Amino acid sequence: xxxxxxxxxxxxxxxxxxxxxxxxxxxxxxxxxxxxxxxxxxxxxxxxxxxxxxxxxxxxxxxxxxxxxxxxxxxxxxxxxxxxxxxxxxxxxxxxxxxxxxxxxxxxxxxxxxxxxxxxxxxxxxxxxxxxxxxxxxxxxxxxxxxxxxxxxxxxx
Amino acid sequence: xxxxxxxxxxxxxxxxxxxxxxxxxxxxxxxxxxxxxxxxxxxxxxxxxxxxxxxxxxxxxxxxxxxxxxxxxxxxxxxxxxxxxxxxxxxxxxxxxxxxxxxxxxxxxxxxxxxxxxxxxxxxxxxxxxxxxxxxxxxxxxxxxxxxxxxxxxxxxxxxxxxxxxxxxxxxxxxxxxxxxxxxxxxxxxxxxxxxxxxxxxxxxxxxxxxxxxxxxxxxxxxxxxxxxxxxxxxxxxxxxxxxxxxxxxxxxxxxxxxxxxxxxxxxxxxxxxx
Numbered sequence: 001x002x003x004x005x006x007x008x009x010x011x012x013x014x015x016x017x018x019x020x021x022x023x024x025x026x027x028x029x030x031x032x033x034x035x036x037x038x039x040x041x042x043x044x045x046x047x048x049x050x051x052x053x054x055x056x057x058x059x060x061x062x063x064x065x066x067x068x069x070x071x072x073x074x075x076x077x078x079x080x081x082x083x084x085x086x087x088x089x090x091x092x093x094x095x096x097x098x099x100x101x102x103x104x105x106x107x108x109x110x111x112x113x114x115x116x117x118x119x120x121x122x123x124x125x126x127x128x129x130x131x132x133x134x135x136x137x138x139x140x141x142x143x144x145x146x147x148x149x150x151x152x153x154x155x156x157x
Numbered sequence: 158x159x160x161x162x163x164x165x166x167x168x169x170x171x172x173x174x175x176x177x178x179x180x181x182x183x184x185x186x187x188x189x190x191x192x193x194x195x196x197x198x199x200x201x202x203x204x205x206x207x208x209x210x211x212x213x214x215x216x217x218x219x220x221x222x223x224x225x226x227x228x229x230x231x232x233x234x235x236x237x238x239x240x241x242x243x244x245x246x247x248x249x250x251x252x253x254x255x256x257x258x259x260x261x262x263x264x265x266x267x268x269x270x271x272x273x274x275x276x277x278x279x280x281x282x283x284x285x286x287x288x289x290x291x292x293x294x295x296x297x298x299x300x301x302x303x304x305x306x307x308x309x310x311x312x313x314x315x316x317x318x319x320x321x322x323x324x325x326x327x328x329x330x331x332x333x334x335x336x337x338x339x340x341x342x343x344x345x346x347x348x349x350x351x352x353x354x355x356x357x358x359x360x361x362x363x364x365x366x367x368x369x370x371x372x373x374x375x376x377x378x379x380x381x382x383x384x385x386x387x388x389x390x391x392x393x394x395x396x397x398x399x400x401x402x403x404x405x406x407x408x409x410x411x412x413x414x415x416x417x418x419x420x421x422x423x424x425x426x427x428x429x430x431x432x
Contacts, residue, residue, distance in 0.1 A: 046165070047165050047170050047173070048165055048173065051173060051174060051177050052177070055177050055180075055181065058181070059184075067188075068185060068188045068189075069184045069185070069187070069188060070180075070181040070182065070183070070184030070185035070186075070187075070188070071181075071185055073181040073184060074178055074181035074182060074185065077174070077177050077178055077181060078178065081174055116185065120185070120188075120189050
Protein backbone atom coordinates (compact mmCIF):
# COMPACT_ATOMS: atom_id res chain seq x y z
CA UNK A 1 0.00 0.00 0.00
CA UNK A 2 2.70 2.44 1.07
CA UNK A 3 4.74 1.66 -1.96
CA UNK A 4 1.91 2.17 -4.43
CA UNK A 5 1.00 5.47 -2.79
CA UNK A 6 4.58 6.64 -3.02
CA UNK A 7 4.89 5.57 -6.63
CA UNK A 8 1.61 7.18 -7.55
CA UNK A 9 2.57 10.40 -5.82
CA UNK A 10 5.96 10.52 -7.52
CA UNK A 11 4.39 9.94 -10.94
CA UNK A 12 1.84 12.64 -10.21
CA UNK A 13 4.52 15.10 -9.18
CA UNK A 14 6.63 14.36 -12.24
CA UNK A 15 3.61 14.67 -14.51
CA UNK A 16 2.61 17.96 -12.96
CA UNK A 17 6.19 19.23 -13.32
CA UNK A 18 6.15 18.35 -17.01
CA UNK A 19 2.82 20.08 -17.44
CA UNK A 20 3.96 23.15 -15.54
CA UNK A 21 7.01 23.28 -17.81
CA UNK A 22 4.79 23.03 -20.87
CA UNK A 23 2.47 25.81 -19.74
CA UNK A 24 4.88 27.84 -17.66
CA UNK A 25 4.30 30.93 -19.82
CA UNK A 26 0.65 30.89 -18.87
CA UNK A 27 1.07 29.98 -15.19
CA UNK A 28 1.60 32.66 -12.62
CA UNK A 29 3.12 30.37 -10.01
CA UNK A 30 6.29 28.37 -10.34
CA UNK A 31 6.74 25.19 -8.31
CA UNK A 32 9.60 22.73 -8.22
CA UNK A 33 7.79 19.48 -7.65
CA UNK A 34 10.88 17.40 -8.37
CA UNK A 35 12.50 18.95 -5.32
CA UNK A 36 9.80 17.40 -3.16
CA UNK A 37 10.81 14.00 -4.51
CA UNK A 38 14.44 14.82 -3.78
CA UNK A 39 13.62 15.83 -0.20
CA UNK A 40 11.73 12.61 0.32
CA UNK A 41 14.57 10.50 -1.09
CA UNK A 42 17.14 12.38 1.01
CA UNK A 43 15.10 11.81 4.15
CA UNK A 44 14.33 8.17 3.52
CA UNK A 45 17.41 6.84 1.70
CA UNK A 46 21.10 6.38 2.24
CA UNK A 47 23.99 8.47 0.98
CA UNK A 48 24.59 6.88 -2.40
CA UNK A 49 20.96 6.72 -3.42
CA UNK A 50 20.48 10.34 -2.36
CA UNK A 51 23.50 11.65 -4.22
CA UNK A 52 22.74 9.95 -7.51
CA UNK A 53 19.01 10.66 -7.29
CA UNK A 54 19.81 14.31 -6.60
CA UNK A 55 22.07 14.45 -9.60
CA UNK A 56 19.45 12.82 -11.82
CA UNK A 57 16.71 15.14 -10.57
CA UNK A 58 19.04 18.09 -11.06
CA UNK A 59 19.76 17.10 -14.66
CA UNK A 60 16.05 16.74 -15.36
CA UNK A 61 15.54 20.20 -13.83
CA UNK A 62 18.33 21.48 -16.06
CA UNK A 63 16.49 20.11 -19.05
CA UNK A 64 13.30 21.86 -17.99
CA UNK A 65 15.01 25.17 -17.22
CA UNK A 66 17.91 26.82 -19.10
CA UNK A 67 19.20 23.58 -20.63
CA UNK A 68 22.71 24.27 -19.36
CA UNK A 69 23.27 20.73 -18.21
CA UNK A 70 24.99 20.30 -14.87
CA UNK A 71 24.01 23.54 -13.13
CA UNK A 72 21.01 22.20 -11.25
CA UNK A 73 22.74 18.83 -11.23
CA UNK A 74 25.48 20.43 -9.16
CA UNK A 75 23.22 22.43 -6.87
CA UNK A 76 20.75 19.60 -6.27
CA UNK A 77 23.59 17.19 -5.48
CA UNK A 78 24.91 19.50 -2.75
CA UNK A 79 21.39 20.06 -1.47
CA UNK A 80 20.66 16.36 -1.47
CA UNK A 81 23.79 15.70 0.51
CA UNK A 82 22.96 18.41 3.04
CA UNK A 83 19.36 17.23 3.34
CA UNK A 84 20.58 13.71 3.90
CA UNK A 85 22.86 14.88 6.69
CA UNK A 86 20.53 17.40 8.34
CA UNK A 87 17.32 15.41 8.23
CA UNK A 88 18.67 13.00 10.85
CA UNK A 89 18.57 15.77 13.42
CA UNK A 90 15.16 17.23 12.57
CA UNK A 91 11.81 16.27 13.97
CA UNK A 92 9.78 15.66 10.83
CA UNK A 93 6.52 15.48 12.79
CA UNK A 94 6.71 19.22 13.06
CA UNK A 95 5.22 20.69 9.90
CA UNK A 96 6.95 24.02 10.38
CA UNK A 97 10.31 22.31 10.36
CA UNK A 98 9.32 20.34 7.28
CA UNK A 99 8.30 23.57 5.58
CA UNK A 100 11.59 25.18 6.55
CA UNK A 101 13.54 22.12 5.42
CA UNK A 102 11.94 22.15 1.98
CA UNK A 103 12.01 25.93 1.53
CA UNK A 104 15.50 26.62 2.80
CA UNK A 105 17.02 23.69 0.92
CA UNK A 106 15.36 24.76 -2.34
CA UNK A 107 16.34 28.38 -1.73
CA UNK A 108 19.93 27.33 -1.14
CA UNK A 109 19.92 25.06 -4.20
CA UNK A 110 18.38 27.71 -6.45
CA UNK A 111 20.81 30.31 -5.14
CA UNK A 112 23.76 28.16 -6.21
CA UNK A 113 22.16 27.59 -9.61
CA UNK A 114 21.42 31.31 -9.98
CA UNK A 115 25.06 32.09 -9.17
CA UNK A 116 26.14 29.78 -11.98
CA UNK A 117 23.69 31.36 -14.39
CA UNK A 118 24.77 34.82 -13.34
CA UNK A 119 28.45 34.18 -13.97
CA UNK A 120 28.05 31.96 -17.03
CA UNK A 121 25.19 33.59 -18.90
CA UNK A 122 24.96 36.98 -17.19
CA UNK A 123 21.53 35.95 -15.92
CA UNK A 124 20.21 38.35 -13.22
CA UNK A 125 19.37 37.15 -9.72
CA UNK A 126 15.66 36.36 -9.70
CA UNK A 127 13.53 36.69 -6.63
CA UNK A 128 11.01 34.24 -8.03
CA UNK A 129 13.68 31.57 -8.21
CA UNK A 130 15.36 32.28 -4.87
CA UNK A 131 12.35 33.24 -2.76
CA UNK A 132 8.91 32.63 -4.23
CA UNK A 133 9.49 29.20 -5.66
CA UNK A 134 11.01 27.81 -2.42
CA UNK A 135 8.17 29.23 -0.36
CA UNK A 136 5.44 27.93 -2.62
CA UNK A 137 7.11 24.54 -2.98
CA UNK A 138 7.61 24.33 0.78
CA UNK A 139 3.97 25.15 1.32
CA UNK A 140 2.86 22.48 -1.13
CA UNK A 141 5.18 19.98 0.51
CA UNK A 142 3.70 20.67 3.92
CA UNK A 143 0.17 20.43 2.54
CA UNK A 144 0.97 17.08 1.01
CA UNK A 145 2.50 15.68 4.15
CA UNK A 146 0.21 17.35 6.67
CA UNK A 147 -2.50 14.66 6.83
CA UNK A 148 -1.55 12.04 9.42
CA UNK A 149 -2.54 9.27 7.05
CA UNK A 150 -0.23 10.58 4.37
CA UNK A 151 2.61 10.62 6.87
CA UNK A 152 1.92 6.97 7.54
CA UNK A 153 1.80 6.14 3.87
CA UNK A 154 5.01 7.96 3.22
CA UNK A 155 6.57 6.58 6.37
CA UNK A 156 7.92 9.89 7.51
CA UNK A 157 6.56 10.09 11.02
CA UNK B 158 12.44 7.38 10.76
CA UNK B 159 13.60 4.26 9.03
CA UNK B 160 16.66 5.65 7.39
CA UNK B 161 19.33 3.59 5.61
CA UNK B 162 22.70 4.49 7.02
CA UNK B 163 26.09 3.00 6.38
CA UNK B 164 25.58 2.13 2.72
CA UNK B 165 29.08 3.50 2.18
CA UNK B 166 31.94 4.15 4.65
CA UNK B 167 31.87 7.72 5.83
CA UNK B 168 35.43 8.43 4.70
CA UNK B 169 34.46 7.60 1.12
CA UNK B 170 31.38 9.77 1.08
CA UNK B 171 33.27 12.96 0.49
CA UNK B 172 35.14 11.37 -2.33
CA UNK B 173 31.94 10.20 -4.04
CA UNK B 174 30.32 13.58 -3.46
CA UNK B 175 33.32 15.39 -4.92
CA UNK B 176 33.32 13.05 -7.92
CA UNK B 177 29.62 13.62 -8.62
CA UNK B 178 30.01 17.38 -8.23
CA UNK B 179 33.02 17.34 -10.51
CA UNK B 180 31.04 15.40 -13.09
CA UNK B 181 28.37 18.08 -12.96
CA UNK B 182 30.96 20.81 -13.35
CA UNK B 183 32.33 19.03 -16.41
CA UNK B 184 28.82 18.95 -17.83
CA UNK B 185 28.44 22.66 -17.15
CA UNK B 186 31.77 23.40 -18.78
CA UNK B 187 30.58 21.73 -21.99
CA UNK B 188 27.85 24.36 -22.28
CA UNK B 189 29.85 27.46 -21.46
CA UNK B 190 31.01 29.11 -24.66
CA UNK B 191 33.96 31.45 -24.22
CA UNK B 192 35.09 34.40 -26.31
CA UNK B 193 37.22 32.14 -28.46
CA UNK B 194 34.00 30.39 -29.56
CA UNK B 195 35.03 27.24 -27.80
CA UNK B 196 33.33 25.77 -24.81
CA UNK B 197 35.01 25.97 -21.43
CA UNK B 198 35.38 22.21 -21.54
CA UNK B 199 37.15 22.34 -24.89
CA UNK B 200 39.41 25.12 -23.64
CA UNK B 201 40.30 23.24 -20.46
CA UNK B 202 40.94 20.03 -22.37
CA UNK B 203 43.00 21.99 -24.89
CA UNK B 204 44.93 23.64 -22.07
CA UNK B 205 45.70 20.25 -20.53
CA UNK B 206 46.28 18.33 -23.74
CA UNK B 207 48.12 20.92 -25.84
CA UNK B 208 51.43 20.78 -23.87
CA UNK B 209 51.35 16.99 -24.13
CA UNK B 210 50.56 17.29 -27.81
CA UNK B 211 53.39 19.78 -28.31
CA UNK B 212 55.85 17.57 -26.44
CA UNK B 213 54.70 14.54 -28.41
CA UNK B 214 54.96 16.42 -31.69
CA UNK B 215 58.40 17.80 -30.84
CA UNK B 216 59.60 14.36 -29.76
CA UNK B 217 58.36 12.65 -32.89
CA UNK B 218 59.82 15.42 -35.03
CA UNK B 219 63.14 15.12 -33.23
CA UNK B 220 63.22 11.33 -33.48
CA UNK B 221 62.22 11.31 -37.16
CA UNK B 222 64.76 14.04 -37.88
CA UNK B 223 67.49 12.08 -36.12
CA UNK B 224 66.48 8.90 -37.92
CA UNK B 225 66.44 10.66 -41.23
CA UNK B 226 69.74 12.46 -40.80
CA UNK B 227 71.82 10.04 -38.77
CA UNK B 228 70.49 6.52 -38.79
CA UNK B 229 69.94 6.57 -42.52
CA UNK B 230 73.09 8.56 -43.18
CA UNK B 231 74.59 5.55 -44.89
CA UNK B 232 72.07 5.86 -47.71
CA UNK B 233 72.67 9.58 -47.96
CA UNK B 234 76.39 9.02 -48.16
CA UNK B 235 75.99 6.39 -50.89
CA UNK B 236 73.71 8.74 -52.76
CA UNK B 237 76.24 11.53 -52.37
CA UNK B 238 78.98 9.30 -53.74
CA UNK B 239 76.79 8.31 -56.66
CA UNK B 240 75.96 11.92 -57.49
CA UNK B 241 79.59 12.88 -57.09
CA UNK B 242 80.58 10.16 -59.56
CA UNK B 243 77.97 11.36 -62.04
CA UNK B 244 79.18 14.91 -61.60
CA UNK B 245 82.75 13.91 -62.33
CA UNK B 246 81.64 11.96 -65.38
CA UNK B 247 79.68 14.93 -66.67
CA UNK B 248 82.61 17.26 -66.13
CA UNK B 249 84.86 14.87 -67.95
CA UNK B 250 82.42 14.46 -70.84
CA UNK B 251 82.11 18.19 -70.97
CA UNK B 252 85.82 18.50 -71.34
CA UNK B 253 85.87 15.89 -74.12
CA UNK B 254 83.07 17.60 -75.98
CA UNK B 255 84.75 20.96 -75.73
CA UNK B 256 87.94 19.51 -76.99
CA UNK B 257 86.34 17.74 -79.92
CA UNK B 258 84.34 20.78 -80.82
CA UNK B 259 87.57 22.71 -80.86
CA UNK B 260 89.28 20.09 -83.00
CA UNK B 261 86.48 19.02 -85.34
CA UNK B 262 83.63 21.37 -84.77
CA UNK B 263 81.33 18.40 -84.33
CA UNK B 264 80.38 16.92 -81.01
CA UNK B 265 78.95 13.75 -82.58
CA UNK B 266 82.34 12.30 -83.30
CA UNK B 267 83.15 11.94 -79.63
CA UNK B 268 80.39 9.45 -79.01
CA UNK B 269 81.92 6.26 -77.70
CA UNK B 270 85.26 7.86 -77.04
CA UNK B 271 86.72 8.79 -73.70
CA UNK B 272 83.73 7.34 -71.99
CA UNK B 273 85.37 5.59 -69.14
CA UNK B 274 87.65 6.34 -66.26
CA UNK B 275 88.61 4.87 -62.93
CA UNK B 276 87.85 6.66 -59.72
CA UNK B 277 90.75 6.31 -57.33
CA UNK B 278 91.53 7.49 -53.82
CA UNK B 279 94.83 9.01 -52.79
CA UNK B 280 96.33 6.89 -50.05
CA UNK B 281 99.60 8.71 -49.43
CA UNK B 282 101.39 11.94 -50.25
CA UNK B 283 105.12 12.49 -50.38
CA UNK B 284 105.85 14.07 -47.03
CA UNK B 285 108.94 15.91 -48.18
CA UNK B 286 107.55 17.04 -51.52
CA UNK B 287 103.76 17.06 -51.19
CA UNK B 288 103.34 18.66 -54.60
CA UNK B 289 105.58 16.18 -56.33
CA UNK B 290 103.79 12.84 -56.29
CA UNK B 291 100.98 10.90 -54.62
CA UNK B 292 100.09 7.26 -54.32
CA UNK B 293 96.67 5.98 -55.38
CA UNK B 294 94.76 2.91 -54.21
CA UNK B 295 94.42 1.24 -57.61
CA UNK B 296 97.17 -0.58 -59.46
CA UNK B 297 97.77 -2.89 -62.36
CA UNK B 298 95.10 -5.19 -61.00
CA UNK B 299 92.54 -2.52 -61.90
CA UNK B 300 94.02 -1.80 -65.30
CA UNK B 301 96.25 1.10 -64.30
CA UNK B 302 99.21 1.44 -66.62
CA UNK B 303 102.02 3.92 -67.03
CA UNK B 304 101.27 7.39 -68.45
CA UNK B 305 97.55 7.26 -67.80
CA UNK B 306 96.24 10.77 -67.33
CA UNK B 307 95.01 11.74 -63.87
CA UNK B 308 92.38 14.43 -63.34
CA UNK B 309 90.68 15.77 -60.27
CA UNK B 310 86.92 15.58 -59.69
CA UNK B 311 86.39 18.71 -61.76
CA UNK B 312 88.23 17.14 -64.72
CA UNK B 313 91.26 19.41 -64.30
CA UNK B 314 94.73 18.10 -64.91
CA UNK B 315 96.54 16.69 -61.91
CA UNK B 316 99.31 14.55 -63.39
CA UNK B 317 100.02 11.15 -64.87
CA UNK B 318 100.66 7.63 -63.67
CA UNK B 319 104.36 6.74 -63.35
CA UNK B 320 106.36 3.84 -62.04
CA UNK B 321 106.31 2.11 -59.64
CA UNK B 322 102.94 0.47 -60.34
CA UNK B 323 102.03 -2.47 -58.14
CA UNK B 324 99.01 -4.76 -58.16
CA UNK B 325 97.09 -2.59 -55.73
CA UNK B 326 98.68 0.84 -55.96
CA UNK B 327 100.32 3.24 -58.34
CA UNK B 328 102.29 6.45 -58.27
CA UNK B 329 101.01 9.68 -59.77
CA UNK B 330 103.47 12.39 -60.73
CA UNK B 331 101.81 15.75 -60.29
CA UNK B 332 102.20 18.49 -62.86
CA UNK B 333 103.75 20.61 -60.09
CA UNK B 334 106.58 18.10 -59.80
CA UNK B 335 110.04 19.30 -60.80
CA UNK B 336 110.29 16.27 -63.09
CA UNK B 337 108.69 16.28 -66.51
CA UNK B 338 106.42 18.86 -68.05
CA UNK B 339 103.15 19.42 -69.84
CA UNK B 340 102.64 20.84 -73.29
CA UNK B 341 100.20 23.72 -72.84
CA UNK B 342 98.94 26.96 -74.27
CA UNK B 343 97.19 30.08 -73.13
CA UNK B 344 93.58 29.55 -74.10
CA UNK B 345 92.91 33.10 -75.20
CA UNK B 346 95.75 33.59 -77.71
CA UNK B 347 96.94 29.98 -78.16
CA UNK B 348 100.46 30.95 -77.12
CA UNK B 349 102.09 27.59 -76.65
CA UNK B 350 104.91 26.37 -74.46
CA UNK B 351 105.96 23.85 -71.84
CA UNK B 352 104.76 24.00 -68.26
CA UNK B 353 107.12 22.70 -65.63
CA UNK B 354 106.84 22.49 -61.87
CA UNK B 355 109.28 22.98 -59.05
CA UNK B 356 107.50 21.11 -56.22
CA UNK B 357 105.62 24.23 -55.20
CA UNK B 358 102.07 25.31 -55.98
CA UNK B 359 103.14 27.47 -58.92
CA UNK B 360 104.25 26.16 -62.31
CA UNK B 361 106.14 28.16 -64.88
CA UNK B 362 105.61 28.42 -68.59
CA UNK B 363 108.83 28.00 -70.55
CA UNK B 364 109.70 29.08 -74.04
CA UNK B 365 106.95 31.63 -74.46
CA UNK B 366 107.80 34.28 -76.98
CA UNK B 367 107.35 37.85 -75.90
CA UNK B 368 105.41 39.10 -78.95
CA UNK B 369 101.95 37.96 -77.80
CA UNK B 370 100.55 39.53 -74.65
CA UNK B 371 99.49 37.36 -71.73
CA UNK B 372 97.30 38.61 -68.92
CA UNK B 373 96.75 37.67 -65.32
CA UNK B 374 93.90 35.17 -64.88
CA UNK B 375 94.20 33.86 -68.44
CA UNK B 376 93.25 30.20 -68.56
CA UNK B 377 95.92 27.67 -69.51
CA UNK B 378 95.02 24.30 -71.05
CA UNK B 379 97.00 21.32 -72.29
CA UNK B 380 98.00 21.38 -75.96
CA UNK B 381 98.60 17.68 -76.59
CA UNK B 382 101.96 18.35 -78.24
CA UNK B 383 103.87 16.34 -75.64
CA UNK B 384 102.19 13.12 -76.86
CA UNK B 385 101.33 12.21 -73.29
CA UNK B 386 98.60 14.56 -72.16
CA UNK B 387 95.59 14.99 -74.42
CA UNK B 388 94.75 18.48 -75.49
CA UNK B 389 92.35 20.98 -73.93
CA UNK B 390 92.50 19.72 -70.36
CA UNK B 391 92.20 22.72 -67.99
CA UNK B 392 95.48 23.23 -66.14
CA UNK B 393 95.33 26.53 -64.30
CA UNK B 394 95.39 30.31 -64.51
CA UNK B 395 98.14 32.82 -65.05
CA UNK B 396 99.12 34.47 -61.77
CA UNK B 397 102.29 36.37 -62.70
CA UNK B 398 104.13 37.57 -65.79
CA UNK B 399 107.76 38.66 -66.05
CA UNK B 400 109.03 40.15 -69.30
CA UNK B 401 112.50 39.19 -70.50
CA UNK B 402 114.56 39.53 -73.60
CA UNK B 403 112.52 37.96 -76.48
CA UNK B 404 110.70 35.69 -74.11
CA UNK B 405 108.40 36.15 -71.14
CA UNK B 406 108.14 34.16 -67.94
CA UNK B 407 104.59 33.28 -67.14
CA UNK B 408 103.67 31.68 -63.84
CA UNK B 409 100.62 29.44 -63.68
CA UNK B 410 98.73 28.27 -60.64
CA UNK B 411 97.23 24.82 -61.35
CA UNK B 412 93.57 24.44 -60.51
CA UNK B 413 94.08 21.25 -58.56
CA UNK B 414 96.36 22.75 -55.89
CA UNK B 415 93.48 24.66 -54.37
CA UNK B 416 91.15 21.70 -54.33
CA UNK B 417 91.14 18.46 -52.38
CA UNK B 418 92.87 15.60 -54.13
CA UNK B 419 91.43 12.85 -52.00
CA UNK B 420 89.61 11.40 -54.98
CA UNK B 421 90.97 11.43 -58.54
CA UNK B 422 90.00 10.19 -61.98
CA UNK B 423 92.35 8.07 -64.03
CA UNK B 424 91.48 8.04 -67.74
CA UNK B 425 91.53 4.54 -69.11
CA UNK B 426 94.12 4.28 -71.79
CA UNK B 427 92.15 2.06 -74.16
CA UNK B 428 89.39 4.65 -74.41
CA UNK B 429 91.81 6.90 -76.23
CA UNK B 430 92.46 4.30 -78.95
CA UNK B 431 91.21 6.56 -81.73
CA UNK B 432 93.83 9.16 -81.14
